[in-house]
Amino acid sequence: MTGIIISLLVVPLFSALLVFMIPNSRKEIFRPIGIIFSLITLTQCFYLLLSDYGKTKFVILSSYKWIQSYGLEISLGISGMSTLLLLLTSLLVCVSLLSIGNEHAESKGFIGSLLALHFAINGVFISGDLISLFIFFEALLIPMYFLMGIWGGENRRYATIKFILYTVFGSVFIFIGTVYTAVISYGANGALAVDFDSLSNLTLTSSQSKTLFLLFTFGFLIKVPIFPLHTWLPDAHVEAPTAGSILLAGVLLKVGAYGILRVSIPFFTEGFLAYKNFVAVLSVIGIIYGAIVAIAQIDIKKLIAYSSVSHMGYVMLGISAGGYLSIEGAIIQMINHGITAGALFMLVGFLYERRHTRNISSFGGIKITMPRYAAIFLFTSFASIGLPGLNGFVGEFMILMGSFNSYKVLTSIAAFGVVLAAIYMLWAYQRIFTGPISNVKNESLKDLDTRETLSIVPLVLLMLFIGIYPSYIESFVIQEAGFISETIALFKDIK
Amino acid sequence: MNDITEILGINFVVIGPTLSLLFTTLVLLFCTITISTPLYVKKYISFLGILLTIFTIFLKFGLFASGGVTSFFSEKILLDEFSLVGNVLIGLVLLLTFNSFWKTSEVIDNKTTEALILILMSASGFLLMVDAENFIMLFIGLEIGSISLYALAGLNRGDQLSNEASLKYFLLGSLASCIFIYGVALLYVSLSISGVYETSIAISFIGPDNVPLTSLIGLIMILVGLLFKVAAAPFQAWAPDVYQGSPTGYVGYMAAVAKAASFIVLARLSAISLRFILDKFDLFFTAIVILSVLAGALFATNQTDIKRLIAYSGVIQSGFILSGISFGVYGISASIFYLITYIIQLIGVFTVFSIISGQLSSDFKISNLSGLFKENKFLTITFSIFMLGIAGLPLTSGFVSKFILITNLWSYEKYLIVTVLMLTTVAGFYFYLRPIWVAAIEKTDNSIEKIKISISDKVLLGFMAALTIYFGLLPNTLVNITRWMVENYL
Numbered sequence: 001m002t003g004i005i006i007s008l009l010v011v012p013l014f015s016a017l018l019v020f021m022i023p024n025s026r027k028e029i030f031r032p033i034g035i036i037f038s039l040i041t042l043t044q045c046f047y048l049l050l051s052d053y054g055k056t057k058f059v060i061l062s063s064y065k066w067i068q069s070y071g072l073e074i075s076l077g078i079s080g081m082s083t084l085l086l087l088l089t090s091l092l093v094c095v096s097l098l099s100i101g102n103e104h105a106e107s108k109g110f111i112g113s114l115l116a117l118h119f120a121i122n123g124v125f126i127s128g129d130l131i132s133l134f135i136f137f138e139a140l141l142i143p144m145y146f147l148m149g150i151w152g153g154e155n156r157r158y159a160t161i162k163f164i165l166y167t168v169f170g171s172v173f174i175f176i177g178t179v180y181t182a183v184i185s186y187g188a189n190g191a192l193a194v195d196f197d198s199l200s201n202l203t204l205t206s207s208q209s210k211t212l213f214l215l216f217t218f219g220f221l222i223k224v225p226i227f228p229l230h231t232w233l234p235d236a237h238v239e240a241p242t243a244g245s246i247l248l249a250g251v252l253l254k255v256g257a258y259g260i261l262r263v264s265i266p267f268f269t270e271g272f273l274a275y276k277n278f279v280a281v282l283s284v285i286g287i288i289y290g291a292i293v294a295i296a297q298i299d300i301k302k303l304i305a306y307s308s309v310s311h312m313g314y315v316m317l318g319i320s321a322g323g324y325l326s327i328e329g330a331i332i333q334m335i336n337h338g339i340t341a342g343a344l345f346m347l348v349g350f351l352y353e354r355r356h357t358r359n360i361s362s363f364g365g366i367k368i369t370m371p372r373y374a375a376i377f378l379f380t381s382f383a384s385i386g387l388p389g390l391n392g393f394v395g396e397f398m399i400l401m402g403s404f405n406s407y408k409v410l411t412s413i414a415a416f417g418v419v420l421a422a423i424y425m426l427w428a429y430q431r432i433f434t435g436p437i438s439n440v441k442n443e444s445l446k447d448l449d450t451r452e453t454l455s456i457v458p459l460v461l462l463m464l465f466i467g468i469y470p471s472y473i474e475s476f477v478i479q480e481a482g483f484i485s486e487t488i489a490l491f492k493d494i495k
Numbered sequence: 496m497n498d499i500t501e502i503l504g505i506n507f508v509v510i511g512p513t514l515s516l517l518f519t520t521l522v523l524l525f526c527t528i529t530i531s532t533p534l535y536v537k538k539y540i541s542f543l544g545i546l547l548t549i550f551t552i553f554l555k556f557g558l559f560a561s562g563g564v565t566s567f568f569s570e571k572i573l574l575d576e577f578s579l580v581g582n583v584l585i586g587l588v589l590l591l592t593f594n595s596f597w598k599t600s601e602v603i604d605n606k607t608t609e610a611l612i613l614i615l616m617s618a619s620g621f622l623l624m625v626d627a628e629n630f631i632m633l634f635i636g637l638e639i640g641s642i643s644l645y646a647l648a649g650l651n652r653g654d655q656l657s658n659e660a661s662l663k664y665f666l667l668g669s670l671a672s673c674i675f676i677y678g679v680a681l682l683y684v685s686l687s688i689s690g691v692y693e694t695s696i697a698i699s700f701i702g703p704d705n706v707p708l709t710s711l712i713g714l715i716m717i718l719v720g721l722l723f724k725v726a727a728a729p730f731q732a733w734a735p736d737v738y739q740g741s742p743t744g745y746v747g748y749m750a751a752v753a754k755a756a757s758f759i760v761l762a763r764l765s766a767i768s769l770r771f772i773l774d775k776f777d778l779f780f781t782a783i784v785i786l787s788v789l790a791g792a793l794f795a796t797n798q799t800d801i802k803r804l805i806a807y808s809g810v811i812q813s814g815f816i817l818s819g820i821s822f823g824v825y826g827i828s829a830s831i832f833y834l835i836t837y838i839i840q841l842i843g844v845f846t847v848f849s850i851i852s853g854q855l856s857s858d859f860k861i862s863n864l865s866g867l868f869k870e871n872k873f874l875t876i877t878f879s880i881f882m883l884g885i886a887g888l889p890l891t892s893g894f895v896s897k898f899i900l901i902t903n904l905w906s907y908e909k910y911l912i913v914t915v916l917m918l919t920t921v922a923g924f925y926f927y928l929r930p931i932w933v934a935a936i937e938k939t940d941n942s943i944e945k946i947k948i949s950i951s952d953k954v955l956l957g958f959m960a961a962l963t964i965y966f967g968l969l970p971n972t973l974v975n976i977t978r979w980m981v982e983n984y985l
Contacts, residue, residue, distance in 0.1 A: 067971050069978045070899070135889035142888065145928070149936035157932070161925065168924050172917045176871075179898070179905045179913075192902065 001053065002062045004044050005022040006077050008122045010085065012043050014157060016115035019108050027106040031092060034097045034111045038118065042090040053078045055476050056263065057483040060128040060197055063427070071191020072182075075128030081261065081331050082125040082478040085254060089125070091458065093118045098241040098455035099346050101353045110151055113232055114243055117143040121251050125258065129195035130178040133259070138171055140252065144244065151241040159232075159239035166232040170222030174259075177215030179265075184208060199267045206270055206310020217264045217279070223256030226279070226316055227286035230309045230329025232406040234398050237305035238358075245301065249341035254334045257315050259330070265484055269491040271318050278322040280403075281425070283316035291420035300351070301359045303428055307384065310417055311337045317337055317407075318399035326402025328481035332473060333395025336466060340392055341461045342382045343459040345375050350452055365440035374433045376448070376456055381425040382464040386418050391466035396480045398455045454458045496935030504567040508558050509574050510626065511551030512582055516619035518865045519544025527608040529615060534607060536815050537881065538597055543591060548618075549586045555579060560920025564812045564983070566628055570690060573628035576980040577766075580831065581625030581759035584838065587675045588755060589618055591959065592748040594951050595849045597864045599744025602855060603650055610650055614748060616641030622757035630679040630689045630717065633760065637675070640756065641668050641724070644749050648741040657858040667882045668723070675720025680712030694768040703771045712767065715779060721764075724757040726806070727783050727813040728790040737795075738806035742855045746802065749808060758816055758834050762827045763818050766984040773822070780821030784912055787814030789917040796925045801861045804926060805844060809884060811919055812837050818916065819900045822907045824984050828977040829899040835973065836884070836892035836966050843881040843959040847874055864934040868943035874946065879931045884963040886927035887920055892966035899974065 015037035036394030053061075058079035068074045093114060097105070104110045119141065123136030141164055148160045151157055182192040185202055204212070220230045234259075236246050241402055265272050290309030297303040311333070351371065352358055367374040379390075382439055386392035395420060404411045446455070468472055499505075507514065522540055526532040556579060558565075565577040576667070600610035620639025627633035639825050645668060649661025685707045688697045694714075698706055711966065721729065726734035738746050769776060791810030798804040816837070819830030851858045866874040884891035897920065904913050948956075966973055 065971065066969075067895075067899070067974050069971075070902070118861070135894070138894075140890040142883070146936065149932060157937075164920065164928065165926055169921050172921055175898075175901070176905075176913065176917060179902050182902055183906045186906070444924055 001051065001078075002076075003125055005061055005078060006050060007179060008044060008126060009119060011037055011044070012115050012122060013429050016112045016119060019112040019115060022108065024108065027108070029107050029398050030098055030111045031140060031466060034115055037115065038090050038094040038097060039464055041118070042087070042094055043091050045083060048071060048083045049476065054083050055479055056079045057480045058196055058385040060083070062276040064126070064193065066131070068320065070079070071186075071189075071193055072131060072354040072370055073129065073193065073195055073358070074132050075197075076132070077124050077193040078126060078198070080162060081258070081478045084331070084335055084473070084476055085338075086122060086253070086259060086472070087124050087295040088254075088335055089118065089121050089247075089251050092338065092342050093456055095455045096342070096346065099246075099349065099452060102153060104243065105431045107259045109146065109149075109272060110241075110243075113146045114247070117147070118245060121247075121255070124255050124420075127288050128197075130263065131194055131197075132179060133263070134171065134174055134178055137174065137255065137259070138168075140255070141167060144248070147239045147244040150238065152239040152246070154239075154263050155235075162232045163236040166222055166229070170229075172219070173215045173414035174219035177212050177219070179216065180208075180212060184323040189392060193463055196262075196267075201365065202267070203260035204268070204270070209270035210274050211269045211271070213264055213268035213275060216268065217260055217271075217275070218428075220256040220259040220264065220278075220390050221316075223259070224253060224316060225256070225309065225415040226282050226313070227289050227309065228282075230286065231292070233309060234305040237297060237308075237345075238301050240343060242352070245345040245349070246342045249304070249345055250338040253308060253312055253401060257330070259310070259485060261327070264405070264456070269487055271378060272488065276322060280317055280320040280407055283313040284328075284414050285321065286310065286313035287417040288316070288420070291417050294424040295420065297424075298360050299430065300432070303343070303360075303424060304341065304348065307421065307424065308341055310421065311341070311384075312397055312416070313398050314399050314414065319405055321399075321403035322485060323405065324485040326399050327485050328477055329395050329398025329402050331477045331481060333399060333464075335473065336383075336391040336395045336463075339459050339462050339466075340479070343380045343456060343463070344384060346456060347373070347380060347477055348458075350448065355441065360428060362439055363371055363432040363442060365433070365435045366437065366442050366445055367433040368437060370447045372447050372453065375432065375481040376460060377461060378429060380463070381429055384453075385421045385425050385469070387487070389467045391463045391470075394466060394470040419485060503569050504565075506558070506567045507683070508551070508554050509567045509572055510623070511554055512548045512586070513619045513622045513626070515551050515623065516544060516615045516927070519547070519620070521757055522616045522950055523608055523612055523615075530972075534978040537608060537611065538966070540903055541597070541615060542593060544615060545586070545589045548622075549591070552579075552582045552586050554745040555582065558730060566692075568655075570692075571629045571632045572626050573627075573691065576983065577759050577761075577763040578626045581715065581756060582622060584755040584759065585625070585752060586962055587620055587624055588751045588838065588842065591839070592751065592846075594949075594955055595744045596748050596844050599702075599742050599849065599855065602913075603742065606650060610647065610745075613643040613647045613650070617641075618752060624756050625759045625762065628691050628769035630682070630691075634672070634676055634754075635722070636678065637720075638672060641672065644753065645746050646751060648737055650745070651742045651855050651857070654740070654855070654857050656740035656813070657742065660857075662739045664737045666735050671720050671730065673722035674716050674793070678713045678716025678718075678720065681716065682710050682909040683712065685709035691763060691768050695822050698771045703775075706772060706775075708919065711772075711775065712908060715776070718761070718779070720774075721761050721941075722783060722817075723756045724753050725761075725813045725817075726810050727817055728787040728810055730811075731787070731790065731810045734809060735798075735803040738802045738809075739800055739859075740857050742847065742857070743802070743859065744849040744855070745854055747842045747849070750845070751842050754809070754813070754841075755834065755838055758820070760832060761817070763821050766824060766827055766981060771985070774956060776821065780817065781912060782856070783813045784818045784821070784917050786916040787811065788915055790845070790920045796922070799862070800858065801864070802848065802859050804842070804930070808923070809841070809925065813883045814919075815897070815900060815916060818904060818909070818912050822904065826900070826903045826907065826982045827984075828901045828974075828981045829896070831899055831977045831980060832960045832970070832973055835977075836963070839959050839962050840881045840884045840893065841897045843877065843956060843963070844885070845957060846952065846959070847878045847881070850874065850946060850952060851943070861930050861933055864930055865932040865937060866939050866942075868944050870938075871943060873948065873956070875935050877956045879935060880963055882927050882931055884967070886923050890964065890967050891964050892970065895967055895970045904957070922985075
């Protein structure tokens with residue numbers, strides 16, 4: 001099992017280096033190489049999912065001495081939630097490699113950066129200590145910097161710098177939190193042990209717990225992003241190339257929520273109990289605010305970006321309610337949002353490649369020229385809105401149901417987010433697809449070809465599968481959600 | 496005769512590195528004034544001299560292994576962990592920069608030998624400086640080293656900026672030397688001491704609370720003299736002009752060697768001389784650290800000249816290194832780790848610059864990097880690695896050094912400094928990423944045509960970039976070395 005964990009790092013890194021090694025004259029094989037290697041990772045993730053570790057809470061599988069004299073170790077491990085997110089990552093990397101146009105697919109820098117990003121994201125989800133978590137969390141930025149900087153849109157310089165500075169600013173807090181935890185752990189264990197096992201045995205005073213919770217959570221919340229720290233997200237999404245957007249919405253946003261579930265809540269529970277109401281209020285503001293702003297957007301990508309703010313608000317609401325059902329819902333919503341938002345960004349990318357514009361007003365009636373595309377878009381929109389029977393419903397329903405006990409008013413307000421989602425998604429659909437063709441340029445639009453259909457179909461199938469059989473995906477997170485909610489409940493009892 | 500040798504502690508192995516560099520300069524001088532020697536012979540002579548120096552440094556390790564910490568030459572020269580690491584560091588700087596300063600000296604008209612002599616001479620001075628126990632000896636080493644550097648800065652006589660750099664460096668440097676020697680004098684007047692160990696013994700004898708004000712002022716003046724050399728604010732004014740004006744091929748050496756030697760001496764002062772009264776200097780060091788990182792970050796943000804940018808970044812790094820040195824022994828080991836990794840990145844950056852812009856040029860705008868990636872992939876990638884290392888991104892040595900340093904500061908409960916340092920790190924990403932953006936990302940019609948890189952340069956750059964990554968992934972060995980350095984001074 002350790003071998004598989006390590007190969008989750010080695011395979012993407014090796015494939016990235018391999019792509020960089022191949023001379024530019026063989027540019028047609030960059031994409032196949034990337035796809036083959038991400039399929040290998042995907043298979044490994046499946047293997048992990050079906051193994052004993054696919055359903056557990058976090059277990060550390062291997063540790064390596066990093067700096068001996070400080071007692072620092074690098075630990076790697078796995079859990080149910082991690083496995084699902086790893087699976088999502090490999091799937092999204094694979095389909096986004098398939099979906100991108102030839103201009104990007106024939107650039108080794110692009111494919112290489114994407115695979116390097118895959119490496120760093122995998123690293124985040126399997127790290128078993130604060131140091132490696134931080135290292136991979138920051139390492140994400142390098143490939144993302146190049147992806148956005150080189151292949152981004154017009155205003156990419158501003159968006160890239162904003163994205164980097166926001167994230168780095170957040171990670172400084174995580175860094176200080178790590179240092180603080182390490183020093184506390186040094187007092188208790190005689191070594192700077194920050195692996196998750198020793199952290200769970202660490203006894204913290206009330207003020208330490210609160211400070212540490214604030215430090216870590218602030219850093220992670222920027223990444224989620226929560227209102228009012230979300231302003232980097234629309235810019236980053238609009239300027240990033242399609243594949244970058246897919247991974248940004250699909251996985252990178254989950255890194256923040258993952259960090260809160262993995263680090264902030266289990267280890268600094270007292271801090272969580274002290275500040276959870278605050279987080280819940282912010283996330284509900286985010287749900288409503290994101291949805292309302294999304295209605296007003298004229299750029300499709302920006303619309304989906306703001307819808308992400310709204311959807312991630314649900315995740316944060318579920319997490320801050322802290323019950324068993326709501327946390328489980330939050331984890332499932334993370335996966336679901338990864339699938340739907342990834343699919344939406346991919347679809348927008350297809351349209352952008354054809355027309356080189358994302359303005360809603362320059363479309364209209366393209367259902368006539370692109371029937372297949374329109375059908376898939378409608379299906380994905382329904383999933384995003386949360387139509388019963390599709391995946392979006394499962395997570396949001398569980399979150400709303402689970403949070404209602406703790407936050408009656410807030411949850412009631414949050415439920416309106418679903419209505420607003422229907423407004424912005426369906427209205428956008430109406431403006432883009434229905435009616436007569438208003439723009440001559442749209443008359444000759446080609447429908448999706450086989451490659452593009454092939455890259456979107458796995459996501460569509462997943463939306464349907466999770467929608468009708470949610471207990472399958474639920475079975476992987478039961479233990480983990482149970483563990484986290486029990487930790488919280490136990491702490492409440494002690495108090 | 497033997498008795499006298501023993502009593503005086505005369506031992507030529509311990510000053511072997513200094514002597515072998517002096518010997519090399521004499522041979523070079525002799526070659527120039529007597530027979531007309533071809534250039535490549537001079538190259539081999541100086542390279543052999545450097546190898547000889549490194550060999551003698553290893554001999555010192557043997558001496559240390561048998562005798563431990565010892566004073567020589569009637570307590571003028573000290574053999575301890577600091578001097579060993581300092582020697583190795585200066586030897587490393589000479590080796591890593593040899594290629595670029597040789598190439599610069601080769602093209603500088605008719606002054607090849609002078610340049611080589613100045614460089615080797617300054618290295619011998621700094622070697623003496625890290626070996627010195629007595630403050631007067633330290634001053635002699637510092638002056639031998641610095642005066643050579645002043646001349647080196649102005650070696651490109653036709654260039655106005657080079658002249659300005661030299662003059663500015665000389666005037667401000669002499670002022671700093673005056674302050675230093677005045678501090679030594681005050682210390683001697685008040686306590687009749689002038690040595691590293693003498694100071695700590697005297698202070699422990701009269702008690703930390705009874706140290707006269709005069710000697711405290713003297714110590715601060717000594718520190719100021721050294722802080723000037725590492726360009727810590729508010730003594731940083733010379734650095735940007737000197738970095739910008741000096742021939743690019745020399746700047747890597749000039750910056751690295753002065754920083755290495757001065758920080759090693761500062762570390763030794765903090766670990767030995769000031770160990771009983773370190774808390775009295777708390778405010779002084781805190782102020783210097785905060786001023787350095789803030790001033791550095793503030794001025795670095797809007798630089799257009801990349802050498803000035805690196806100079807201001809050097810001010811920030813000095814603040815970082817100093818923060819560890821000034822508060823305790825484990826902090827010192829973290830600082831030395833920081834120093835070593837930073838020096839490698841610094842030399843790497845300047846090697847790249849001198850390859851791109853030519854060895855002699857003084858002006859080097861960030862915009863000159865535009866379109867570098869198109870034809871020069873290797874240069875861009877190594878350059879990016881060094882810049883990301885200085886910025887402190889994980890997976891590079893810069894992150895590990897910052898992590899260790901901050902952990903130590905936090906355990907000393909220096910929360911204010913930690914906050915300021917971390918904010919500076921964030922700001923740093925803004926100006927460290929800008930050159931990378933210009934070189935690798937920005938779409939432009941400019942393209943720098945393919946620059947031919949010699950194999951030796953390629954190997955050196957690859958080696959330094961590999962070290963930057965290696966210490967970022969597996970820092971254990973180097974951390975252990977720096978811990979070994981300070982273990983006896985707990």
